[in-house]
Amino acid sequence: MSSVTGRPDDVPALRPPPSTSVPAWRRRPRPAGVLRALAVFAAVRLTGIVLVVLLDRSVGRSPGRTLTHSWDSKWYLSIARHGYDYHWRESAAGLIQTDRAFFPLYPALIRAVSTVLPLSTDQAALLIAWSAALAAAYGVYAVVHRIHGVAVATVTVALWAMxxxxxxxTLAYTEPLFCALAAWALYAVLTSRMLLAGLLSALAGLTRPSGFAIAAAVLAVAVHEAVRHRGRIPPSLWAGALLAPAGWAGYVLWVGARTGDLLHGYFTVQAAWNSRIDFGLQELRFLRALFLHGGKVGYPLALVIVAAALLLFALLCLDRPPLVLLVYTGALVALVVLASGPFGSKPRFLLPAFPLLIPMARAMVRGWWARRAQVVAVATALGAVSLWYGAYLVVLAKQPL
Structure with missing residues (x-):
């Protein structure tokens, strides 16, 4: 399967024959089996919320406080309440870390929702995050269902949740919103709606620095189509391609203008947070120290997850996925490997790279009927361990998430 849309012959198209009496947006039925997958996702993540609340209580915190006051959450809430250039701190190296490192869409939505609805900023942040997480799970399912059908899509969503x-x-972080926008942008490309893909990509670019990954994927498909059709392509494709990087580039240039260095200002801001492209040099030094002297419990697991991501990306490449998934996932993996930053946060940066789970999901589906009991037992055990570890990580572990 090598087509741009990524739909094999044995998977039915999601678009029914057009009807003049029904609006276009209502003519697209939801993919078969999606409600079951969303129920699994919701059950897993609700269990995770309960565990976080219980651990909060066990350490004497207000129940659920961790959900809105974990690491980056405080910065997003500060921006929502006060705008930019309000919150800053001095790092251990004496560098000034400012809130300009955080992209604006999520805090802007928090401010809008808390203004319109009778909710505090904390409550609005969670409402947006949880709604976006559900939309992201739907998008993940839609993308994988388009390529591999119901079973693989369901397992992929379940693995992603666990x-x-x-x-x-389930925290006041940008990952739920970014994953939702990225997944639906990928789906828009797979269903040949490039203008919509460009718009969603632009919004994703206003959400996280990794928004460049989805923009690169949309641009890659546009170039591929232009070459394949010798430039005879619809204007909507070019419009989508030009729109895709607009969000990310716009915010980078805005920060540059505020700092007085248009092209390098944003990257100077990020450097104060020890975030730069150093081609893995910091990671190599960190891993050397980890093997020689040991480290916190989260670091060895982070190393295992990053190594597994590299292996899964190789398997994904062998699977010959659609170009848009390949470029998107490859850009995210490259960012994790080549950029500096807290090593314990790298698994979080890989969370939007859900196509990495497709080879594992396909293997599980192939072995389902022969080893159903074993698959269920292993998945249940891994899910339980993962949920407890995730709760431990945000409540008890003293390391950046």
Whole structure:
């Protein structure tokens, strides 16, 4: 399967024959089996929320406080309440870390929702995060269903919900919103709606620095189509391609203008947070120290997850996925491997790279009928361990998430 849309012959198209009496947006039935997959996702993540609340109580915190006051959450809430250039701190290296490192869409939505609805900023942040997480799970299902059908899509969503760092899908973090926008942008490309893909990509680019990954994927498909059709392509494709990087580039240039260095200002801001492209040099030094002297419990697991991501990406490449999935996932994996930053956060940065789970999901589906009991037992055990570890990570572990 090598087509741009990524739909094999044995998977039915999601678009029924057009009807003049029904609006276009209502002519697209939901993919078969999606409600079951969303129920599994919701059950897993609700269990994770309960565990976080219980651990909060066990350490004397207000129940659920961790959900809105974990690491980056405080910065997003500060921006929502006060705008930019309000919150800053001095790092251990004496560098000034400012809130300009955080992209604006999520705090802007928090401010809007808390203004319109009778909710505090904390409550609005969770409402947006949890709604976006459900939309993201739907998008993940839609993408994988388009390529591999119901069973693989269901297993992929379940695996994604049970990843150790999927706990951030229930926190006031940007990952739920970014994953939702990215997944539906990928689906828009797979269904040949490039203008919509460009719009969603632009919004994703206003959500996280990794928004460049989905923009690169949309641009890659546009270039591929232009070459394949020798430039004879619809204007909507070019419009989508030009729109895709607009969000990410716009915010980077805005920060540059505020700092007085248009092209490098944003990257200077990120450097104060020890986030830069150093081609893995910091990671190599960190791993050397980890093997020689040991480290906190989260670091060895982070190393295992990053190594597994590299292996799964190789398997994904062998599976010959649609170009848009390949470029998107490859860009995210490259960012994790080549960029500096807290090593314990790298599994979180890989969370949007859900196509990495497709080879594992396909293997589980193939072995389902022959070893159903074993598959259920292993998945249940891994899910339980993962949920407890995720709760431990955000409540008890003293390391950046």
């Amino acid at each position: 990843l150790p760092h999927s706990v951030v899908l």
